[in-house]
Amino acid sequence: MVSIFKLFGEWGISLKSKKRNKPFIGIRRQLVIRIVALVVFILLMFWILNTLLMAYIYRKEKVDSMEKVYAQLNEASETGALYDNAYDAKFEQISYSNNLDIVISTYDGSILLSSAKEKHNTIKRLQNAILSNKDGAKSIVHTDVYDIILDEDEYVNDSFLILTGTLSDGNLIMIRYAVENMKVALGVVDRTLIILGLLSLVLAFALTELIARRITQPIVELTDISKKMSELDFDAKYRTRESRSEIDILGEHMNTMSTSLENALDELQEANKELKKDIEIKEKNEEMRKEFLSNVSHELKTPIALIQGYAEGLSEGMADDPDSRAYYCEVIVDESQKMNKMVQQLLSLNELEYGVTSVDKTTFNITELVRSLVNASKILMEQADISVTYEIGDDIIVESDEYLVEVIFSNFLSNAIHYCKNENVIKISQVDRGDTVKLSVFNSGDTIPEADLERLWDKFYKIDKARTREYGGSGVGLSIVKAAVESLNGKYGVYNLDNGVTFWFEIYK
Missing domain, CATH: 3.30.450 (Beta-Lactamase)
Incomplete structure (x- = not known):
């Protein structure tokens, strides 16, 4: 019974109830049925011909035989x-x-x-x-x-x-x-034909099954492969037999088509990923543009309002004495300088983010660069009564973009000066890590809330807006640092200590 079910399954006869628009009949089953039906038809025709003609033919032969016997005996009678x-x-x-x-x-x-x-x-x-x-x-x-x-x-x-x-x-x-x-x-002939017919039918069924299995097996394989291809599985391939036929050629073409479809699908998926990425970048750029315009408008609103107010005061004669007019002019100049600084920073950031500024690598002494930048800010640190300590060690030579390194370190140092308090200490550290060099700037003072650490690198993000405004900060400096370090394929970060904050970056030599 099991073998019969297996045979039905091989023929494509499903014993389970399935809803289909059209009944499925396996090609092996069709071939067996048609050949067996042909054998049955031929045997039936033989039986009909035997029934209808054999009696006539047999009688005709007997009549001829009787006539020959008569002629033979008549000839003998003559002699x-x-x-x-x-x-x-x-x-x-x-x-x-x-x-x-x-x-x-x-x-x-x-x-x-x-x-x-x-x-x-x-x-x-x-x-x-x-x-x-x-x-x-x-x-x-x-x-x-x-x-x-x-x-x-x-x-x-x-x-x-x-x-x-x-x-x-x-x-x-x-x-x-x-x-x-x-x-x-x-009657003997009829029975013989029936027995031979039944034996022929059984033999025809067995031989047809074997032949159909051999003929249809490649077609079944191609069917399975096509089904897997419809499910986007292109791993299955047709194996060509030694005696190549049209089916084998079809299998080779299907293998070629499978490979072509797989490559086309990969290209399509890759193109889809690129398109999706482009759309995401476009959406992100659109959000960044809106956010940028909003932030720029907000940042420029205060200095423009101050410039406008003091300019109207001058034009309306509100500053009567020279000291008042000088103060009004000083405010207007100071706010103009802040606006100019912010615009320059925004331009630099835009160039870095969009790859307009190319990395110009040169060989330079990064240790000397750090010392020179600290010395340049010495007056500001003396005015704030800030002391500087170094943990640098030997000089380190690197091959990188000196301008971008200067921008990164200057922003860290500027932030450290403006936010340094309590012990009023700034510590500069340099660590040689073989392929890379790590620079850190620590300033004593208030720590940064953990929730704000990741957002520090966003454009226009300010923790203490009043204090940032006080020293002329625009909230763009750390965004410039992020873009500059990433353009150098480096790393950056910030972490709190018990008595202050450390900003660091690491670049390849």
């Missing part, structure tokens, strides 16, 4: 050899080989030769056949010397082919063949 004792064996052989009853007699009924076992009854039937004219007899052949009829024998209740005639020597001859013998022979 006189027919009645010799030496011819008896020949006579018996002719009767036996043709399965015929033969009687030769004189016209008055005396038996000359006979192959019949019951001579008395045979003579009587011979006389009846010659002398009587039965209406039920069917004439088969009629000549001048003999007639062949199909007649019923009332003694044995059977039909016979009967040849009655006259030999050349004037004696009478009767040759008889029992139709029952023909029916028996035809």
Whole structure:
């Protein structure tokens, strides 16, 4: 039972109830059914032809056989050899080989030769056949010397082919063949055909199954591969057989198509990723643009309002004395400088973020650069009563963009100066890490809330807006640091200590 279910499965016959628009019939099943149906049709045609024609053909051959026997015996009667004792064996052989009853007699009924076992009854039937004219007899052949009829024998209740005639020597001859013998022979032929037909049907089914399996197996493989391809699985490939056929060529083409589709799909997915990335970048840029305009508008609103207010005060004569006019002008100049500084920073940031500024690598002493930048801010640190300590060690030579390194360190140092308090200490550290160098700037003072550490690098983000405004900060400096370090493929960060904050960056030598 299991093997039958397996065979049905191989033929594509599903035993489970599934809803389909059209019934699925496997190609192997179709091939087996059609070949077996063809064999059944051929066997049926043989049986029909045997039933319809074999009796006629068999009777025709028997009639021909009876005519040949008559001619042979008539020829022997002409020479006189027919009645010799030496011819008896020949006579018996002719009767036996043709399965015929033969009687030769004189016209008055005396038996000359006979192959019949019951001579008395045979003579009587011979006389009846010659002398009587039965209406039920069917004439088969009629000549001048003999007639062949199909007649019923009332003694044995059977039909016979009967040849009655006259030999050349004037004696009478009767040759008889029992139709029952023909029916028996035809019955044997029918049974033989049925047995052979059933054996042929079983053999045809088995051979067709084997041949169909061999023929359809590549097609089944191609079907499975096409199904996997429809599910975007292109790993399955068709294996070409040694004896290449049209199916193998189709399999090779399908392999080529699979590879092409896989490559096209990969390209499409890659293009889709790029498109998605471009859309995300576009959306991000749009958000950045809106945020940028909002922040710039906010940052410029205060200095513009101050400049406008003090300028109107001057134009309306509100500053009567020289000191007041000088103060008004100082405020206007100071605010203008802050606006100019912010615009310059924004331009620098824009160039870094969009890759307008290319990295110009040169070989320089980064330790000397740090010392020079600290010395340049010495006056500001003295005014704020800030002390500087170094943990630098030996000088380090790097190959990098000196301008960008200066921008990064200057922003860290500027923030440290403006936010340094309590112990008023700034500590500069330099660590050689083989392939990279790490610079850190620590300033004593208030720590940064943990929630704000990650947002420090966003444009225009300020923790203490009032204090940032006080020293002219725009909230762009650390964004510039982020863009500059990333353009150098470096790292950056900030962390709190118990008594202050440390900003650091690390770049390749």
